Amino acid sequence: MNKKDYRKILVEKFADHIISQKIAHTNEFYLEVNPRIILEIITFIDQELNCPLISMFANDERILSDRFVLYYAFADRDQGVLLIIKTGIAPEDPTFTSIAVKIPGAAVYEREIKDLFGLIPQGHPDPKRLIFHSNWPKGIYPLRKDFNGQEKPPFDNQEMPFTQVMGDGVYEIPVGPVHAGIIEPGHFRFSVAGEPIINLEAQLYFVHKGIEKMCEGRSIEHCLYVAERISGDETFANSQAYCQAIEKIAQVTIPERAMYTRVIFGELERLTSHLGDLTGICTDVAYGFAASQFNMLRAWAYDLADELCGMRFLRSVNKLGGCRLDFVAGKEKRSWKV
Known part of the structure; x- marks a missing residue:
């Protein structure tokens, strides 16, 4: 199936919700859609067209179009075709529909977008912080265009939630974020019952450089x-x-x-x-x-x-x-x- 076939299928099925479309660089098909059908079209591409999600990211385009924009990139690796779904988010309602339940690989992307842009993934199964740690203040989003990267934000003391596993013989073992070697710092919480690890939660990004x-x-x-x-x-x-x-x-x-x-x-x-x-x-x-x-x-x-x-x-x-x-x-x- 080539890019023109994808274009025909998607345009015919979602014609009433398509805002714009274009083909760029011979192998990239861009489709801007109404945010209300984002879960439906994403699920269709993943399950019916068998194109996996390879990336998801946001951009602050308020200077260009008075809105934030989400991009979902899918790939047909056999044909070398990229399908990029684009949808806008109004600044006065900075929320979007989470696709993590249908495509679990999107969960981390959505948490990153939430931290860096302040866009809230509604329906996300675990929307806790990913990039930020307890000293980063609420309401400050470094990838928004109005954030001044030359100024140091004030320190805060936010509570970082972790899942606690309860039961007889269950122990929680914290490791890090300081390690004995030169590896990147990370904080890990192991919930164990003897040898078996019941749950592991990791907090990384301690050296996120912006x-x-x-x-x-x-x-x-x-x-x-x-x-x-x-x-x-x-x-x-x-x-x-x-x-x-x-x-x-x-x-x-x-x-x-x-x-x-x-x-x-x-x-x-x-x-x-x-x-x-x-x-x-x-x-x-x-x-x-x-x-x-x-x-x-x-x-x-x-x-x-x-x-x-x-x-x-x-x-x-x-x-x-x-x-x-x-x-x-x-x-x-x-x-x-x-």
Whole structure:
């Protein structure tokens, strides 16, 4: 089924509730619909068209259209087609219908939207805070355009609800948010009855940086450097995703050599990350010998990255429109010493 087939099916079935429609970038079908039928159309796409939800996000478009906007992105991976459902939310009634009961994967997206935009998912099975912690004040939403990212909000002391499991022999074990290693902080509450874990609740995002707000008003070149530094393990992947987004908007086709170079560096970063994961798994089960072997392989992968571009974390490889240099030229047949 191609994008035109999806367009025909959705337009015919929901004709009375469609506000606008368009096809962009040859494989993206945008459909703006009345918010009253959002649950119905989302369920139809998921269950009848067999297109899974791959992303959901909000945007403050009050300057453009006096409203907030929700976007639901679905994908037909076999055909390479994206279906993006768009619906508006009036600022005077900042609520929307939750789809988490029908599509459980949307639950975290909706909680994130609630925290960052102040849009309330009605009917959500567990709408507690996701991003914010007890010191973040109520009524302040950092991804709204009128939020001043240069000002520090006042500290508050909100109560963070956790599900309590009651019964004979049930114990609650709190872990974190401070950990002994260098992993990202997180607070975990285990409800256990002996060995079995009955319930686990996790509170993450302690090092949420507000990168989206940080990039507002910056140049596209500046934001590329920010994208590279979001996470050391995904330096190249994040910068490539950013470059591809800008190139797609600008309708720029990069040179074929640059396309292949990006694939090579993307695979190198992926292998490096997998070797790190395997090291961690072996460490966690006290398999020290295997951990040291995988860690050695990871070090060799870092050395290869450093030899190719002068940076173990593959920074400054991508640029808007391609790659900064032909890093691979002259090194294709080199015999690497390990």
